[in-house]
Amino acid sequence: MPKIDTGDTAWMLASTALVMFMTPGLAFFYGGLVRAKNVLATVMQSFIALAVVSVVWSLIGYTLAFGPDRGMVIGGLKYWGLHGVGADPVALAPTIPATVFMAFQLMFAIITPALITGAFAERMKFSGWLVVLTLWSILVYSPLAHWVWGGGFLGTAHLGAIDFAGGTVVHINAGVAALACALYLGKRKGFGQQAFVPHNVPFVVLGAAILWFGWFGFNAGSAVASNGLAGSAFVATHLATAAAVLGWIIPEWIKHGKATTVGAASGAVAGLVAITPASGFVGPMAALAIGFAAGVVCFFTVNLKLRFRYDDSLDVVGVHMVGGIIGALLTGVFADAAINGFSGGWGQLGKQAVAVLVTLAYSFLVTWAILKVADKTVGLRVAEEEEVAGLDLSQHSEMGYTFSERGGHVVQSPVAEAAAIARDAASGERELEGASE
Amino acid sequence: MKLVVAIIKPFKLDEVKEALRSIGVNGLTTTDVQGFGRQRGHTEVYRGAEYQVDFVPKVKIEVMAHDDQVDQVVDAILKTARTGKIGDGKIFVLPAEQVFRIRTGERGPDAI
Numbered sequence: 001m002p003k004i005d006t007g008d009t010a011w012m013l014a015s016t017a018l019v020m021f022m023t024p025g026l027a028f029f030y031g032g033l034v035r036a037k038n039v040l041a042t043v044m045q046s047f048i049a050l051a052v053v054s055v056v057w058s059l060i061g062y063t064l065a066f067g068p069d070r071g072m073v074i075g076g077l078k079y080w081g082l083h084g085v086g087a088d089p090v091a092l093a094p095t096i097p098a099t100v101f102m103a104f105q106l107m108f109a110i111i112t113p114a115l116i117t118g119a120f121a122e123r124m125k126f127s128g129w130l131v132v133l134t135l136w137s138i139l140v141y142s143p144l145a146h147w148v149w150g151g152g153f154l155g156t157a158h159l160g161a162i163d164f165a166g167g168t169v170v171h172i173n174a175g176v177a178a179l180a181c182a183l184y185l186g187k188r189k190g191f192g193q194q195a196f197v198p199h200n201v202p203f204v205v206l207g208a209a210i211l212w213f214g215w216f217g218f219n220a221g222s223a224v225a226s227n228g229l230a231g232s233a234f235v236a237t238h239l240a241t242a243a244a245v246l247g248w249i250i251p252e253w254i255k256h257g258k259a260t261t262v263g264a265a266s267g268a269v270a271g272l273v274a275i276t277p278a279s280g281f282v283g284p285m286a287a288l289a290i291g292f293a294a295g296v297v298c299f300f301t302v303n304l305k306l307r308f309r310y311d312d313s314l315d316v317v318g319v320h321m322v323g324g325i326i327g328a329l330l331t332g333v334f335a336d337a338a339i340n341g342f343s344g345g346w347g348q349l350g351k352q353a354v355a356v357l358v359t360l361a362y363s364f365l366v367t368w369a370i371l372k373v374a375d376k377t378v379g380l381r382v383a384e385e386e387e388v389a390g391l392d393l394s395q396h397s398e399m400g401y402t403f404s405e406r407g408g409h410v411v412q413s414p415v416a417e418a419a420a421i422a423r424d425a426a427s428g429e430r431e432l433e434g435a436s437e
Numbered sequence: 438m439k440l441v442v443a444i445i446k447p448f449k450l451d452e453v454k455e456a457l458r459s460i461g462v463n464g465l466t467t468t469d470v471q472g473f474g475r476q477r478g479h480t481e482v483y484r485g486a487e488y489q490v491d492f493v494p495k496v497k498i499e500v501m502a503h504d505d506q507v508d509q510v511v512d513a514i515l516k517t518a519r520t521g522k523i524g525d526g527k528i529f530v531l532p533a534e535q536v537f538r539i540r541t542g543e544r545g546p547d548a549i
Contacts, residue, residue: 195481195488195489195490197481197483197488198483252482252485255485256482256485256487258482260482260483262483262484263484263485266484299485300485302484302485303484303485303486306486315484
């Protein structure tokens with residue numbers, strides 16, 4: 001039996017918590033980018049993934065992704081309900097308890113569908129999202145995680161595509177699912193005419209900073225050990241992100257005359273996305289190149305939506321799909337055998353391209369089918385009137401911000417009920433007193 | 438009595454306030470407002486997309502003035518709020534029918 005390493009276990013517990021924190025970070029990133037009337041609904045779309053995916057993952061998701069391989073396609077049901085997932089390690093993570101590996105992978109399963117929410121922001125029904133989220137986690141995320149990391153046909157055991165922390169499984173997957181959502185749901189009312197501008201840019205920067213911070217767990221934690229590879233991935237992650245900020249704001253400055261904070265935050269996310277598959281295979285200078293390339297390319301691709309007239313509200317396609325593809329392909333170019341045993345070259349690049357194409361095709365088609373099912377059952381898009389009023393009010397009966405006294409009174413609440421009971425009791429006593437006199 | 442309403446550039450508010458105080462104005466009301474005139478709006482850029490924002494933020498000042506004080510008040514605002522660039526704002530002078538001080542019930546010029 002392999003021996004548990006306490007250093008590895010400590011780092012993986014910390015990494016797991018770091019990756020968990022990315023999802024609320026994403027909620028702020030997206031929440032700041034939408035209009036004020038949709039801030040809560042947008043935050044909730046990410047936050048609810050922490051709840052829904054955790055339950056799904058413990059019941060079935062983990063075993064489909066990481067259970068014993070069945071024909072290179074899916075994991076067997078050995079670990080359903082987390083049966084047998086305990087203190088003993090599994091082969092994929094030989095020095096930490098299986099529980100820790102399961103929890104670490106769970107955090108990836110949570111943030112991936114949360115990334116998609118940016119594409120359909122400001123117009124999706126909450127109930128529709130819950131259905132899509134559940135089905136997508138089981139039918140898209142778990143199989144892809146199995147194909148790449150769980151012993152399936154794309155990973156190192158078979159095809160040999162390399163993806164250190166989720167360029168295909170997380171970012172291309174979420175990015176192309178986002179494209180399917182944007183196309184299926186259609187444009188927001190006023191898209192391309194009205195100014196849909198971010199309502200809280202400090203939230204955007206705060207969210208991007210939290211993502212950057214959590215991403216150290218995402219990438220360096222994907223070493224599944226506290227060692228030199230983790231350190232290398234940590235440095236690559238940081239340098240790529242730094243370069244991507246510059247890669248975004250330099251062309252922005254040239255083209256528009258100013259460098260923007262939303263641009264810097266978006267560049268950081270593009271860099272984090274692109275370095276994800278490469279982080280455990282490339283050296284620091286390659287990381288700079290990958291990050292800078294991602295920043296420049298994503299700056300230009302986010303506005304393709306205006307040319308092609310699809311409403312990917314918060315640019316999930318332009319940042320995650322495009323950034324993910326850049327990262328997955330450049331991993332095949334820049335991989336350095338001295339870092340982790342894989343060398344870049346035409347052969348590796350070809351394998352990377354196959355993995356990218358399989359991910360694009362599978363995720364798009366299955367996501368489309370899931371959208372269709374959810375649309376026919378609970379419905380996906382809010383009514384026009386609800387969209388105009390904002391999702392905070394129409395989907396959650398709340399407002400993100402109340403800056404002034406708006407009038408109003410209590411209709412029903414525990415406090416009001418308690419007050420009513422007290423009133424009844426008091427009048428009852430008065431009646432009794434009256435009777436005794 | 439006249440109500441003097443001025444729409445000015447927000448960064449000029451302090452100067453205007455001091456100028457009015459120095460000529461004996463002992464009360465005014467301000468509101469943050471937005472609108473457009475000849476200055477039109479401004480451009481904002483988010484993720485490479487440029488947006489035209491039509492309404493520019495301004496501050497509205499309301500001052501009640503005695504009839505013999507009106508010219509002085511208007512002069513003070515004209516002098517201090519002016520930058521010479523487009524978008525300096527406007528001053529409106531309106532007749533005021535009556536003024537009450539709520540605390541005491543006084544009315545007319547004494548209540549200003």
